[in-house]
Amino acid sequence: MTADLRLAEAAAERDPLAGWRVADEPYYAASGDEVAAFEAAHARHLPVMLKGPTGCGKTRFVEYMAWKLGLPLITVACHEDLTAGDLIGRFLLDADGTRWQDGPLTRAVRYGAICYLDEVVEARADTTVLIHPLTDARRQLPLAATGELLHAHPDFRLVVSWNPGYQGLHKTLKPSTRQRFTALEFGYPDVAHECAIVMHESGVDDATARQLVALAERTRRLAGDGLDEGASTRMLIHAGLLIAHGLSPRSACRQAVAGPLTDDGEVTAALIAAIDAGFA
Amino acid sequence: MPASPESAGQRTLSLYLRALWDLAPRLATLPAGTPARPILGIEGGRPVLHLPPTGDHALRLARAAHAAAHLSFGGMPFERARLKPVQRALLEILEDARVEWLAMQALPGLRRLWAPLHVADAGWGNGAEALLARLTHCLFDPAHADGHAWMARVRGLFFTPRGGLALTTPAQLRDAASRLGNDLGQMRLNLNPGGWQIEPAYRDDNSHLWTRDEKLPPSTPLEQERPDTGGAGDDETDTTYERPPPQATPGGDAGEASGSVLQIESALRTVTYPEWDRLIGRARPDWCTVIETPAPRADPAPLRAGLGLHVARTVHRLQAAAVSDRRPTRSRSKDGDLLHTGALIDAGIALRAGRDPERRLYRDSATRIEALDVLLLIDSSASAALALPSGRSVLDALREAALIAAAALEATGHRCTIQGFASDTRQRVRVQRVKEFHEPALDDSVLARACGLRSAGSTRMGAAIRHATAQLTIRRSLIMLLTDGEPHDVDIHDPRYLPDDLAHALAGAGRAGVATACLHASPDGTSPALRRVFAAGLYLPLRRPDRLAEVLCTCIAAIGRR
């Protein structure tokens, strides 16, 4: 074993969550009183649900709050094949036999971190019920496989996100789950904030950022008709990065906005024409 | 009505107009051979853009963008009174230039769209028509060098010294047009009023700029486009009429039994439901009367013949796709939550013997189906009588798909009921029961009733959805709407009224824990209204109704997975 590895291991023993700490302040432009709201929920040990369209800043907000509160952040992207074991942990086999390995949720509960379940509705219902005993006064996590009953670390917090705009059939949180949370509504930032975010994250100038944000508003008018959702802040940042790299705004928007938004030929043609109209 | 090639392009134009200007005009196609200028009008409070059938994508965009500039920046129509033809032409040119200039302030890329179409220059000559075309070019592009002194004079009137707009009010425009008309008169140039057309050809004929003058015939007879507008093709857009009363026949129970297109032989029960009125922003209680009847019977032989084979295939598909809920089984898998004891022992032996252990150490998970109650709701309105290319009617395709799906659902542990619906005003929403939950799908009497569905009447979807919701009780249930049309009824003229009501009916179903989805089978393409009201992913348009059964089952399989 090299010296480096040994050092790393020793550090991990001292701080098992070292890898999940948010070292530098993440850039986050608040649009309202969401920071105070999150802090209040944190102070009172209440779980938080972030609702809003994809790419509007929910993940960035959690990163920022984790930094601000000095808590490690463990993020799990939920999907329909996510099993209880993926969250809680499982036995692994190594040369000496079996060994239990904590899953991300267990790790957050055991050592004290924010566990962020991104797109929680995507997880199967039998997975979501796992969080029930963690979200009430009990703050417990029973580990059936090891027989352990884990009491949550005082710093453990649960945050979930979901996008109410886009749902599959029966893809909605059961009332028994959702009523355990306090909710913060997220939308796309207003024009001024969105411009500032796009400039900061991609390095484009104010005029370009304005044009990108105007384009986003145009695509958002098509939500529910030609498109499931309009362009997200994230997409505008991607377009901005391409522009800052030297692409023409029109090519950048085709690549970062029109292409990812749709495969429908007629809708694509309309988006490209709308992009072309916006840039001299 | 087959989808015409231009209806595909029209969807693009609708989306383009909506995205850039938040406009939703009706788009119609002019008959071939008419003068190739678009015509912009207002019908019933909603703008209508009549487009020539010819032109490539770029020209179609240029036309649409110009019309949008009028709609966004135009004002009240002008009086023709006391303006000579040449002055009217000038006023049109000034107004076109003004609205385009304003549009390009917000959307500078429009210049790229229009610029290649402005080609008039000194080479066109010095006749009145040529000068007007050259002027149009000069006003569009202030940097264009024409050389004629009069162009400089008009630019001096039209633009401020810093390049802004000098003419901003209707009075200023009118005044400038009459002065410039006098200039041309002094140059002894005459306009042939009958032969003059606005240039370039992407610009509309500007008839909308003028108040209606009974003495003059309209520049192009608008009625002419009617034969082409029957289909959904020209009405791709979401509508934004601002019309008065949605209920054209509010009076009592005017439309009682006599003379209705919907026959009702033996009513099982009559139930009233509320309906959402978007104009007053609330639901009118007990507004729609749903009359439930058994579907009449007809000879099921032809239907039965086609079914057998499909059913087997579809059951198979459903079974294969149903991975609703996993449970550990005895077989081994590379991933999973629980270790497989046998595999562990094998692996221990392998390790001790110095071999690589097998990687499948976990217990596999098997599927378990969570039973779903499905109500298949068939639109049996008049439009469903439409013949498909195969010769069958849309209704034939819908009823066959419903039966196949019902049989496949039963074979995979779900329950299913089938009902048809049609309406004839709010007093008469007929729901015909084809198959009950307990009846096997391929039962003779079910098939006979399925064949008894006839297409007639309209499509009041909100009432039908409310009635369906009221019949479903358990939590995992689904209403699957099978339709070829859009919300429509003969007593409603506000095109947003019924879609808005449907949206409220669907929200109500959602609150009751009932999922809703719509399979829209229409050769005419998608329905923007339905797409808007159904949650994303739950509106499935299908251009070829022949594939209905297949898609329906794939869709239900996807539902079973949750």
Ligand SMILES: Nc1ncnc2c1ncn2[C@@H]1O[C@H](COP(=O)(O)OP(=O)(O)O)[C@@H](O)[C@H]1O
């Ligand atoms: N309010 C904001 N402040 C700073 N950055 C933001 C904000 N909103 C969005 N962003 C940017 O947009 C990107 C996408 O946001 P993200 O938080 O990943 O979206 P979500 O989690 O809602 O899908 C982020 O990486 C960040 O660059």
Ligand SMILES: [Mg+2]
């Ligand atoms: Mg015009």
